[in-house]
Amino acid sequence: MKLTIVNSGSIGNCYVLHGAKTNIIIELGVTKNKVLQAIGAKEFKKIDFALVTHEHLDHIKYFNQFKLPIYTSAGTNQVIKRGKNLEENVYKRIGEWAILPFATVHDCRQGFGYLIGNAIQGKSLVFATDTNKMTRLFQGVQYYAVEANYDKYIIETNEGLTPNRKKRIIDNHMEIGSLANWLLKCDLKSIKKIILIHESKANSDPATSKNVIESLVNRPCINTANKMSEVQIIDL
Ligand SMILES: [Zn+2]
Ligand SMILES: [Zn+2]
Numbered sequence: 001m002k003l004t005i006v007n008s009g010s011i012g013n014c015y016v017l018h019g020a021k022t023n024i025i026i027e028l029g030v031t032k033n034k035v036l037q038a039i040g041a042k043e044f045k046k047i048d049f050a051l052v053t054h055e056h057l058d059h060i061k062y063f064n065q066f067k068l069p070i071y072t073s074a075g076t077n078q079v080i081k082r083g084k085n086l087e088e089n090v091y092k093r094i095g096e097w098a099i100l101p102f103a104t105v106h107d108c109r110q111g112f113g114y115l116i117g118n119a120i121q122g123k124s125l126v127f128a129t130d131t132n133k134m135t136r137l138f139q140g141v142q143y144y145a146v147e148a149n150y151d152k153y154i155i156e157t158n159e160g161l162t163p164n165r166k167k168r169i170i171d172n173h174m175e176i177g178s179l180a181n182w183l184l185k186c187d188l189k190s191i192k193k194i195i196l197i198h199e200s201k202a203n204s205d206p207a208t209s210k211n212v213i214e215s216l217v218n219r220p221c222i223n224t225a226n227k228m229s230e231v232q233i234i235d236l
Contacts, residue, residue, distance in 0.1 A: 001123050001236040003145065006030055006038040008197045008224040013059050013129065015145070015197075019096050020120035022048040025068065026127055029058045032065040038231040048095050051116075053129055054108035055079040073101065075110025086112065096120045104131035106172050115141065123236060129198045132172055134179075139187040143236045148196035148213070149173035150203035158203055169203065176209045180216045194221045195234060201225065 006014035012029035016039055023046045025035065036044050052060055052072040063070060063080055070083040071094070077083040086092055086101045093099075096119050104111035113128030115138060125143040128134060134146070152175050155166060183194065194213055199206050206223040213221040224232060 001118055001121055001125065001143070003125070003143075003195065003234045003236055004039055004043075005195075005197070005224045005232040005234070006035055009199060009201070010058050012061065013198065015127070016043070016047065017116065017125065018043065018046075019118050022046050022095055022097075024048065024097060024116070025050045025066070026114075027052060027059045027129075028063040028066055028070070029061050031062050048097075051099065051114055051127075052076055052080065052083070053104065053113065053127075054106060054111040056108060056130065059130070071099070073110035073112045075108070076112070078109055088112070093119070102128075103135050104128060105133055105135065106130045107168070125236060130172065131174055132170075132178075133174065134182045137182075137186050140190045141187070142190055142192040143195070144183070144191065144193070145195040145197050146179060147174040147198040148176050148179055148204065148206075148209045149198055150200050151176050151205060151208060154205060155203040160202065169200075173198070173200075176204065176212055180213055183213070183217045183219075188217065188219065191217070191219045193234070193236065194219055195224060196221060197224050199223065199225045 002018040004016040007030050013027040014030040015026040017024045025047050049069040055076045071086050072083045074085045091100050098117035100115040101112040104113050117124040124141045127145045129147040206225040210221045
């Protein structure tokens with residue numbers, strides 16, 4: 001497997017997970033053109049379907065540009081309307097992929113994170129973004145792409161935020177310390193890489209976040225702090 005970070009953060013989210021024969025696009029918060037530029041026409045043609053976590057515009061804004069089946073929750077589908085429903089904690093096999101949706105904690109209709117397994121390669125990725133906390137633990141998963149939105153020590157001193165805005169972030173997004181605490185409860189032995197996504201430029205320092213996770217969890221950690229012009233490709 002390989003993960004292309006087309007873009008990550010509150011400006012727009014889009015990731016492509018490359019499998020043995022097919023690809024999944026996760027989140028449709030950037031234009032089709034941007035995805036084509038990032039991965040090229042050949043990899044684009046291999047995209048089998050889209051997975052979407054929730055209906056906020058940084059995750060679905062351009063969904064109409066993508067003529068692909070979109071799998072998501074029934075709640076998110078109230079907005080997208082043409083998607084296919086997945087059920088919380090119910091495994092779904094789609095081609096070479098095995099998908100297990102789990103609940104996130106966010107101010108949306110019905111947010112999902114996904115455990116995504118590849119039936120050909122025997123590898124798996126936990127993908128979770130826009131959530132106050134993780135709602136379950138995982139065993140035997142090698143790769144994690146998880147939200148590391150803010151650092152409580154930075155957000156506390158950010159005077160550019162109104163009290164309401166600060167509360168909204170704290171209630172709905174993941175703090176780097178809670179991510180570390182959760183990872184420490186998972187099966188650390190199997191973790192090969194941790195990818196920090198949806199990082200806030202104003203409320204976190206990606207270098208510090210990476211150091212916090214690496215020092216506590218002792219596994220390689222990669223930042224994806226919002227770089228609109230840079231595409232990151234991560235081998236899984
Ligand atoms: Zn978001
Ligand atoms: Zn959101």
